[in-house]
Amino acid sequence: MRMMMKLLLLAALLGLGLAQHNPHYKHGRTSIVHLFEWRWADIAAECERYLGPNGYGGVQISPPNEHIIISNPWRPWWQRYQPIGYNLCSRSGNENELRDMITRCNNVGVNIYVDAVINHMCGSGGGEGHHSSCGSYFNAGGKDFPSVPYTSWDFNDGKCRTGSGNIENYNDIHQVRDCRLVSLLDLALEKDHVRSKTADYMNALIDMGVAGFRVDACKHMWPGDMKAVFERLHNLNTQWFAAGARPFMFQEVIDLGGEPITSSEYFFLGRVTEFKYGAKLGTAVRKWNGEKLSFLKNWGEGWGFMPDGNALVFVDNHDNQRGHGAGGAAILTFWDARMYKMAMGLMLAHPYGVTRVMSSFSWDRNFVNGKDQNDWMGPPSHPDGSTKPVPINADSTCGDGWVCEHRWRQIRNMVIFRNVVNGQPFSNWWDNQSNQIAFGRGNRGFIAINNDDWNMDVTLNTGLPAGTYCDVISGDKDGGRCTGKQVQVGGDGRAHFYISNMDEDPFMAIHADSKL
Ligand code: QV4
Ligand code: CA
Numbered sequence: 001m002r003m004m005m006k007l008l009l010l011a012a013l014l015g016l017g018l019a020q021h022n023p024h025y026k027h028g029r030t031s032i033v034h035l036f037e038w039r040w041a042d043i044a045a046e047c048e049r050y051l052g053p054n055g056y057g058g059v060q061i062s063p064p065n066e067h068i069i070i071s072n073p074w075r076p077w078w079q080r081y082q083p084i085g086y087n088l089c090s091r092s093g094n095e096n097e098l099r100d101m102i103t104r105c106n107n108v109g110v111n112i113y114v115d116a117v118i119n120h121m122c123g124s125g126g127g128e129g130h131h132s133s134c135g136s137y138f139n140a141g142g143k144d145f146p147s148v149p150y151t152s153w154d155f156n157d158g159k160c161r162t163g164s165g166n167i168e169n170y171n172d173i174h175q176v177r178d179c180r181l182v183s184l185l186d187l188a189l190e191k192d193h194v195r196s197k198t199a200d201y202m203n204a205l206i207d208m209g210v211a212g213f214r215v216d217a218c219k220h221m222w223p224g225d226m227k228a229v230f231e232r233l234h235n236l237n238t239q240w241f242a243a244g245a246r247p248f249m250f251q252e253v254i255d256l257g258g259e260p261i262t263s264s265e266y267f268f269l270g271r272v273t274e275f276k277y278g279a280k281l282g283t284a285v286r287k288w289n290g291e292k293l294s295f296l297k298n299w300g301e302g303w304g305f306m307p308d309g310n311a312l313v314f315v316d317n318h319d320n321q322r323g324h325g326a327g328g329a330a331i332l333t334f335w336d337a338r339m340y341k342m343a344m345g346l347m348l349a350h351p352y353g354v355t356r357v358m359s360s361f362s363w364d365r366n367f368v369n370g371k372d373q374n375d376w377m378g379p380p381s382h383p384d385g386s387t388k389p390v391p392i393n394a395d396s397t398c399g400d401g402w403v404c405e406h407r408w409r410q411i412r413n414m415v416i417f418r419n420v421v422n423g424q425p426f427s428n429w430w431d432n433q434s435n436q437i438a439f440g441r442g443n444r445g446f447i448a449i450n451n452d453d454w455n456m457d458v459t460l461n462t463g464l465p466a467g468t469y470c471d472v473i474s475g476d477k478d479g480g481r482c483t484g485k486q487v488q489v490g491g492d493g494r495a496h497f498y499i500s501n502m503d504e505d506p507f508m509a510i511h512a513d514s515k516l
Contacts, residue, residue: 020212020230020246020247020248020249020269020270020271021248021249021270021271021309021310022246022248023057023058023111023113023211023212023248023354024111024211024212024236024241024242024245024248025057025058025111026057026109026110026111027055027109028419028422029055029056029057029058029109029419030057030354030355030415030418030419030422031056031057031058031348031354031355031356031357031415031418031419032056032057032058032059032060032111032113032354032355032356032357033051033056033058033059033060033356033357033358033359033406034059034060034317034318034356034357034358034359035059035060035061035062035359035406036062036077036318036358036359036360036361036379037062037077037080037091037092037361037378037379037387038061038062038092038359038379038387038390038402039091039092039093039097039387039389039390040061040064040092040093040097040098040100040101041093041097041100041101041389042389042390043059043061043092043101043105044097044100044101044104044105046059046390047059047101047104047105047108047110048104048105048108049392050406050407051105051108051110051406052105052108052109052110054412054415054416055415055416055419056110056357056406056415057110057111058110058111058112058113058211059105059110059111059112059113060113060114060115060214060356061092061112061113061114061115062080062090062091062092062115063080063081063083063090063114063115063116063117063216064088064090064092064098064114064115064205065083065085065086065087065088065090065117065201066083066084066085066086066087066088066089066090066132066133066134066136066147067079067080067081067082067083067084067090067091067122067132067133068082068083068084068122068123068126068131068132068133068138069131069132069133069385070082070131071131073376073377074378074385075091075378075381075385076376076377076378077318077376077377077378077379078324078376079091079378080117081117081184081216082120082121082122082123082126082184083117083120083121083122084121084122084132084133084134084136084138084145084147085132085134085136085138085145085147085148086147086148086197086200086201086204087134087136087147088204088205089133089134090133091133091378091379091385091386091387092387098208099208102208102209102210103209106209106239106240111210111211111212111248112209112210112211113210113211113212113213113214113248113250114202114205114210114212114213114214115213115214115216116201116202116213116214116215116216117216117217118187118189118198118201118202118215118216118221118229119181119184119186119187119189119216119217119218119220119221120180120181120184120185120186120187120217120220121140121143121145121150121155121184121185121187122138122140122184122185123140123182123183123184123185124140124141124165124180124183124184124185125140125183126138126140126185127140127141128140128141128142134147140185143155143157143185148197150187150194150197153188153191153193154187154188154191154193154194155185155186155187155188156178156179156180156186156187156188157186159174159178159188160175160178160179160180160186161174161175161179162175162179165179165180165183166179166180166181166182166183167179167180167181167182167220170259170261171259171260173260173261176219176220176261177220177221177222181217181220186220189221189222189225189226189228189229190222190225190228195225195228195229195232196232198229199229199232199233202229202233202247203232203233203234206233206234206235206236206237206247207234207237208237209236209237209239209240210247211236211240211241211247211248212247212248212249212250212270213247213248213249213250214250214251214252215249215250215251215252215270216252217252218251218252218253218266218272219252219253219254219255219261223265223266223268223269226251226266226269227268227269230247230249230269230270233246233247234247248270248271249269249270249271250270250271250272250273250312250354251266251269251270251271251272251273252273253266253272253273254273254275254325254326255272255275255276256275256276256279256326257276263306263310264306267306267307267310271310271311271312271354272306272310272311272312273312273314273317274305274306274311274312274313274353275320275325275326275327276303276304276305277305277311277313277314277347277352277353278313278314278315278316278317278320278327278331278332279326279327279328279330279331280303281315281332281343281346281347282315282327282330282331282332282343283330284296285332285339285342285343285346285451286330286332286339287435287451288330292433292434292435293431293434293435293436293437293449293451294431294432294433294434294435294436294437296346296437297429297431297437299346299350299352300350300351300352300353301352305352305353308351308352308353311352311353311354312353312354312356313347313352313353313354313355313356314347314355314356314357314358315331315332315333315340315343315344315347315358316331316332316333316340316358317356317358318358318360321333321334321358321360322372322375323371323372323375324375333358333360334358334360334362334403334405335365338504338505340405341408341410341411341473341505341507342449342451342505342506342507344357344405344410344411344414345410345411345414345447345449345473345507345509346447346449348411348414348415348417348418349414349417349418349421349439349441349445349447349509350426350439351424351425351426351441355418357405357406357411357415358405359402359403359404359405359406360403360405361379361380361401361402361403362401362402362403363377363401364377379401379402380400380401380402388400388401390402390404409472409473409475409476410473410505413472413473413476413509414472414473414509416472416511416513417445417447417472417509417511420444420445420511420512420513421441421442421444421445421511421512424441424442424443424444424445425441425442426439426440426441427439427440427441427442427463428440428446428460428461428462428463430458430460430461432452432456432458434452435450435451435452436448436449436450436451436452436456436458436499437449438458438460438497440462440463440464441511442463443463443464443465443512444464444511444512445464445509445510445511445512446460446462446463446464446495446509446510446511447507447508447509448460448497448499448507448508448509449499449506449507450499450500450501450503450506450507451506452501453501454501455498455499455500455501456497456498456499456500456501456506457497457498457499458496458497459494459495459496459497460494460495460497461492461493461494462489462493462494462495462510463493464489464493464495464510464512464515465489465493465515466489466490466491466493467489467515467516468482468486468487468488468489468515468516469486469487469488469489469495469510469511469514469515469516470482470483470484470485470486470487470510470514470515470516471484471485471486471487471508471509471510471514472484472509472510472511472514473505473507473508473509474503474504474505474508477513477514477515477516480516481516482514482516485508486516487508487510489510495510
């Protein structure tokens with residue numbers, strides 16, 4: 001009997017924990033798109049006209065809470081990572097627009113995940129007054145945020161032992177948690193008042209229908225304090241989610257190894273961003289440090305990444321696509337389009353992790369001594385600092401500086417590929433011991449990649465049923481025909497792949513739904 005009770009208790013605990021690892025996708029969807037800095041009205045429209053129809057599982061939205069308004073530099077993107085309070089008005093829109101967007105996206109099966117900035121408020125040098133996105137008064141120097149309210153009692157300064165009050169040494173776990181990250185006023189999350197205000201903010205969003213959170217700067221919060229907040233969170237709104245569904249949590253922890261704080265400390269709270277993934281994939285696709293694609297035969301946990309069930313993976317994110325955060329020069333972004341698409345194809349075809357697609361805005365980079373002087377630039381905006389809408393061109397691309405990687409045919413089609421092969425095992429690996437590789441997903445999909453400087457010309461076992469398949473990288477299946485290349489799979493499941501290293505996109509992918 002005792003063993004039985006223990007097993008039941010374990011199951012319950014695991015169930016609780018695992019539930020926060022589950023994105024609650026609808027209709028077998030598998031990927032999240034980060035619509036960085038998009039306005040709520042544009043996200044709602046995109047859910048209905050594009051993300052729903054093309055099988056995206058959810059959207060990570062920029063922080064919806066009230067943030068500081070910064071004039072020097074002019075309206076930087078990172079002003080939204082400096083909270084002034086939890087009123088739901090920001091550069092992306094007001095509470096009504098947010099509510100409307102969440103409803104419209106949920107109604108077409110696209111979940112909303114909120115970027116929650118709960119470790120801190122604005123920078124200590126943020127000044128005093130009403131320069132905030134809802135106009136609320138605050139006094140950073142006095143640590144006074146009446147719109148919450150937070151006063152100086154609600155911050156960690158008494159606990160921080162460094163001279164500057166900022167984090168000075170990432171090898172000291174107390175500094176990392178209890179001092180200020182680049183001078184951002186550090187909240188005392190062990191206090192009940194702070195925990196309840198944080199939970200109230202997140203619960204308001206859960207009750208509006210969000211499916212979970214990307215939690216900012218988790219390395220800088222004690223896991224025990226985060227647990228105390230997460231335990232106060234409501235179950236998801238039963239208008240769109242099963243009764244008892246727990247919010248999906250994916251925690252931003254930058255762990256490339258070498259620091260005392262590790263990703264694994266946060267596994268029990270939800271999934272964790274695996275920053276090693278993008279750094280290693282960029283290095284391999286760029287063929288730096290002697291890396292070759294043929295080494296990716298054991299990609300995933302075999303490369304020392306965290307256990308699959310805990311991982312949130314991406315090629316780039318809003319920080320490291322512009323030199324912030326971690327990943328360094330190896331990170332591939334939309335600026336390196338040809339390699340980027342190859343990396344995205346590989347990530348979306350491979351079973352490891354929950355995948356996130358970055359959708360960016362462009363800016364005029366200005367490198368001086370290897371550093372982009374314009375890495376602070378905010379989204380396409382009007383002279384008054386308000387964000388421009390996202391115009392959709394006749395060819396389905398976006399205009400006005402919005403990059404819309406999630407609409408690039410090669411990426412959109414690989415998001416669909418991932419849905420089609422969901423649950424199928426990694427199979428039929430082949431490589432040429434250099435940079436030509438291929439692998440399948442059971443009997444539902446197959447990808448072949450040529451990253452060598454010569455042609456790929458091989459006959460491979462795809463594992464797929466016989467038939468004619470459209471290559472979804474060079475084109476689409478349009479009714480009864482392929483607009484790009486096609487692949488003939490024989491009765492034995494084998495198919496011939498010819499991929500010139502001069503191709504616009506030197507990789508091909510076929511799946512059960514691209515079969516004529
Ligand atoms: C500067 C100096 C400080 C100085 C301060 C004085 O750097 O040393 O004390 O002025 O006022 C902006 C400026 C930064 C400035 C700071 C405070 O860039 O120069 O400090 O404001 O005024 C984003 C940007 C940061 C930005 C921050 C707040 O990346 O540049 O700082 O927003 O606006 C670590 C963390 C990880 C974090 C990563 C960037 O472990 O969690 O750094 N990533 C997340 C988000 C990221 C965000 C934050 C955390 C903070 O992904 O986008 O930082 O919320 O690795
Ligand atoms: Ca902290």
